Amino acid sequence: MLRSNFQVKHLTLTDNPYFLPLALIIQTIQLLFLLPATKKYLCFFSGYHSVLPVVFGKLFGKEVIIQCGGTDAVNLPEINYGNYRKKWLKMATIFSFKHCSLIVPVAKSLVKSNYTYDQSLTSRQGLLNLVPGLKTPIIVIHNGFDPSFWFDKGNEKRPFSFITVATGISKQNRALVKGIDLLLELAKSFPKYTFTIVGDEKFQSELPNITTIGSLPQEKIRSLFQETQFYLQLSSSEGFPNALAEGMLCGCIPIGSAVGEIPEIIGDSGFVLAKKEITELQKIFHRLPTTDLAKLRLAASNRIRNRFSYQKRKEKLLKLLA
Incomplete structure (x- = not known):
């Protein structure tokens, strides 16, 4: 920029x-x-x-x-x-x-x-x-994202597949900050759903429906977003999580915690967990099969494109620094 x-x-x-x-x-x-x-x-x-x-x-x-x-x-x-x-x-x-x-x-x-x-x-x-x-x-000044790089291909996604990007989660405090404890509980509760965690190759889980991957270049992360149906941002603390917005641009339906700017990023294009309670999160998951997911997929991508564009952030920063 x-x-x-x-x-x-x-x-x-x-x-x-x-x-x-x-x-x-x-x-x-x-x-x-x-x-x-x-x-x-x-x-x-x-x-x-x-x-x-x-x-x-x-x-x-x-x-x-x-x-x-x-x-x-x-x-x-x-x-x-x-x-x-x-x-x-x-x-x-x-x-x-x-x-x-x-x-x-x-x-x-x-x-x-x-x-x-x-x-x-x-x-x-x-x-x-x-x-x-x-x-x-x-x-x-909010973060901004380039829709010419992060985009939804419109392809059919793996049903009830979930992804989150989080680094350093092999350390317990970092895993708590990023909400990995809730993700593990979800994986136990919904064994037919698949979960992918990207960012820390040292983190491992014995649950068969969890796949862990180390750090990846942006092009490969984009490919994962484009084939995954949901993005999870269950953090206990965040400012403005970039990966959430990038996933949404790629057509991932967001499910996030009510911290930082996450509720504003998601808006009406996904689901926001108001309190850190696994039972409330499970209720959201039980609603997913009866929700119009195609509508939310489109809304998620459009929300980032319209509200948090790369160009808007660039213009504001350049004006500030002039």
Whole structure:
């Protein structure tokens, strides 16, 4: 999106805490070297990686924009998720948000929300609840998706086939965040339905109707979406899940949890689970055979195409950065 109008230099940090000090030294050198040519800093998520760009922005009068994506606006210590459960990461996140020029969340729920999906988890979520005295301007820009790449071929799909994309779920807390516990319960309750989990080759299940696949290129994920009837997004926490929208564009009927932007993404084109209760989810599944699935398939694709287009996001971002 940005390279059509700007020269972009992409810098990464590390997700390994042992390498963090060295990574920050390298980042300092990179930022100094690129300083003369730098007009703006754009950070995806707030955290350790955004601290130095914010400092450089303050010192040298350069705009720093942080795209808030999810874990940087959520505090769910009960399932070991969110930046605010770790002392130093919390400090880095709050510092970055308070001293950057602009915050651009991908979902309204990341600004301020009352979490009600899982009654065992903390209810007050979002930037305005988690960052004391936050005065940085905030503009919400939803994610956008390219319908020329993600599209429904109109072919016959495998009946009552379900797919979800989730990385890192071989770790228990990540599996809980992504709702894999509910998916496993569904697979037990509906043995004639088939479930595919994409993203973590280390995750395994002994249930015969579950297929697990490791990371795949986008073209192969698209092919799976195009042959699968339903997309499951049963997460306990999300901002704006990309794979849900991509699956819907490919004609997958969505079934999702009432967290983050998921209800707004799905709308009337699928099913939303209001509370994390397996019995309520089973009720949704029992309704599927008597539902007009062809109508929902078309509605799902049209909803993303009309409401969350790649072009709309691109125009808003370019206008913001101009």
